[in-house]
Amino acid sequence: MSSRFVSIKAKFLLTYISLIAVVIVILNTYPVIISRDLVFISKENTIGSQTVQISTSLEALDRISPDTVSRVMNMLEISGLSSVVILNSDLDELYRVGRNAEGYEENIASELLDLAMRGRNEFRASFSDGAFKSYAIAPIMSNGMLNGYVCVYEYDEVQGGIIIGLQRDLIQISCGISILAVILSFIYSGTFTRRITNILDAIESVREGEYSYRIDVRGHDELAKLSAEFNSLTDRLQSTEEIRRRFVADASHELKTPLAAIRLLSDSILESDNIDIETVKDFVSDIRDETERLGRTTAQLLDLTKLDNNIVTVRSSVDCSKVAERVVRALKPIADEKNVDIVCKLKEDCCILATEDELYQIIFNLAENAIKYNVEGGEVTVEVAKDNDHVMIAVSDTGVGIPAQDLPYIFDRFYRVDKSRDREGGGSGLGLSIVKSTAEKHGGEVEAVRLDSGGMCFKVTFPILLFTNQVIK
Numbered sequence: 318m319s320s321r322f323v324s325i326k327a328k329f330l331l332t333y334i335s336l337i338a339v340v341i342v343i344l345n346t347y348p349v350i351i352s353r354d355l356v357f358i359s360k361e362n363t364i365g366s367q368t369v370q371i372s373t374s375l376e377a378l379d380r381i382s383p384d385t386v387s388r389v390m391n392m393l394e395i396s397g398l399s400s401v402v403i404l405n406s407d408l409d410e411l412y413r414v415g416r417n418a419e420g421y422e423e424n425i426a427s428e429l430l431d432l433a434m435r436g437r438n439e440f441r442a443s444f445s446d447g448a449f450k451s452y453a454i455a456p457i458m459s460n461g462m463l464n465g466y467v468c469v470y471e472y473d474e475v476q477g478g479i480i481i482g483l484q485r486d487l488i489q490i491s492c493g494i495s496i497l498a499v500i501l502s503f504i505y506s507g508t509f510t511r512r513i514t515n516i517l518d519a520i521e522s523v524r525e526g527e528y529s530y531r532i533d534v535r536g537h538d539e540l541a542k543l544s545a546e547f548n549s550l551t552d553r554l555q556s557t558e559e560i561r562r563r564f565v566a567d568a569s570h571e572l573k574t575p576l577a578a579i580r581l582l583s584d585s586i587l588e589s590d591n592i593d594i595e596t597v598k599d600f601v602s603d604i605r606d607e608t609e610r611l612g613r614t615t616a617q618l619l620d621l622t623k624l625d626n627n628i629v630t631v632r633s634s635v636d637c638s639k640v641a642e643r644v645v646r647a648l649k650p651i652a653d654e655k656n657v658d659i660v661c662k663l664k665e666d667c668c669i670l671a672t673e674d675e676l677y678q679i680i681f682n683l684a685e686n687a688i689k690y691n692v693e694g695g696e697v698t699v700e701v702a703k704d705n706d707h708v709m710i711a712v713s714d715t716g717v718g719i720p721a722q723d724l725p726y727i728f729d730r731f732y733r734v735d736k737s738r739d740r741e742g743g744g745s746g747l748g749l750s751i752v753k754s755t756a757e758k759h760g761g762e763v764e765a766v767r768l769d770s771g772g773m774c775f776k777v778t779f780p781i782l783l784f785t786n787q788v789i790k
């Protein structure tokens with residue numbers, strides 16, 4: 318993994334440094350080229366026009382000779398040129414001022430002379446060794462005849478020096494900028510890769526099961542956002558993992574208790590030599606109760622697992638009143654056995670989108686609890702009502718009720734208000750959590766309300782279904 322970081326860092330640096338290199342090359346060449354070209358243009362203007370001025374003045378002469386030429390040249394105010402040479406048409410030198418100083422290139426001069434022989438004014442300039450070298454040539458024409466040539470040469474170190482100075486300054490500035498940029502890019506890429514490494518380390522730790530690992534979020538950029546998102550994801554993972562662990566521990570405890578009881582009861586039968594048949598029957602009946610409890614708990618655990626896995630069910634219109642009626646019919650014998658009166662208040666057309674089996678289970682669990690936790694001669698009311706948007710199913714009782722401090726937890730898995738009493742009564746503490754998960758699966762909400770009379774009222778509210786032929790997965 319670390320090699321991947323290196324390569325990201327290397328790529329990052331390479332890109333950054335290549336960019337800097339390109340910027341430096343442009344910075345060092347472009348301004349120099351532009352300034353040099355500007356000097357060439359200005360030289361062509363000044364030297365070219367001086368050359369033409371000399372040739373025009375000499376064109377006025379009847380005869381071109383060293384004397385006449387020097388007279389004219391003395392009258393002209395020519396300055397700043399390294400050398401001025403006047404040749405006659407046979408290329409004999411008639412006049413010379415200055416010398417063909419440093420950097421003079423014969424080949425350029427003779428090339429220009431060739432062009433001038435065709436009657437053209439010519440100019441050439443070059444920049445080398447820190448100096449501008451300018452050559453200009455102009456033919457001297459009189460009455461349409463080629464009488465001679467004016468050859469001018471200028472060697473300019475001053476402007477050359479300015480260009481060299483500019484180049485040197487630019488190199489110094491760009492070196493400074495590039496050193497700074499390289500240092501900054503090293504710092505930035507180091508920080509960047511370190512932050513990425515932190516995130517990857519965190520992912521690795523969480524993958525290994527260290528769910529409490531959190532990234533230290535700094536700054537307000539995308540990486541900080543990524544770290545914050547990672548932390549909130551890990552928060553959820555941690556709480557899910559805690560719930561899972563607790564569930565597994567509770568579930569195994571719940572299964573262990575009846576199994577231990579079965580083991581104890583069967584050992585008692587096997588190890589007692591003179592056991593009478595009535596005691597054996599009692600023990601076997603206890604074993605049957607425990608296996609029933611085991612069966613109920615495992616069935617409920619399976620239901621919860623299905624709900625947790627969001628197994629898709631085909632939903633259709635379900636009439637809550639009809640389902641409530643079925644539940645009451647099924648529970649009537651148990652209610653009678655406990656001497657609890659069970660009554661219905663059912664409205665028509667209270668349809669919701671769900672599955673009949675799941676709605677049955679919700680109402681059954683609530684009504685069964687209402688009977689189970691009721692008192693001798695008590696009453697259970699199963700009510701189905703509706704308003705414009707909702708169908709409400711309420712199961713109320715006149716039973717023992719639930720203490721206010723237990724109310725926030727009663728929908729938690731395996732939560733029992735009175736642990737010993739409920740276990741004896743066969744309760745697993747899973748019924749209400751199944752009610753809640755099933756109701757939520759179909760867009761419903763569950764609420765537990767303590768009644769002033771001392772009993773409980775459980776209300777489940779679902780969105781009403783107005784068009785009853787709907788079938789949805």
Ligand code: ADP
Nearest residue numbers: 686687690718733734739744745746747748749
């Ligand atoms: P159980 O299988 O133990 O009944 P539930 O999840 O259905 O599990 O209920 C959780 C706990 O809430 C029960 O153990 C019981 O103490 C309490 N409880 C549920 N319904 C009622 C009720 N109608 N009246 C009083 N207590 C209730």
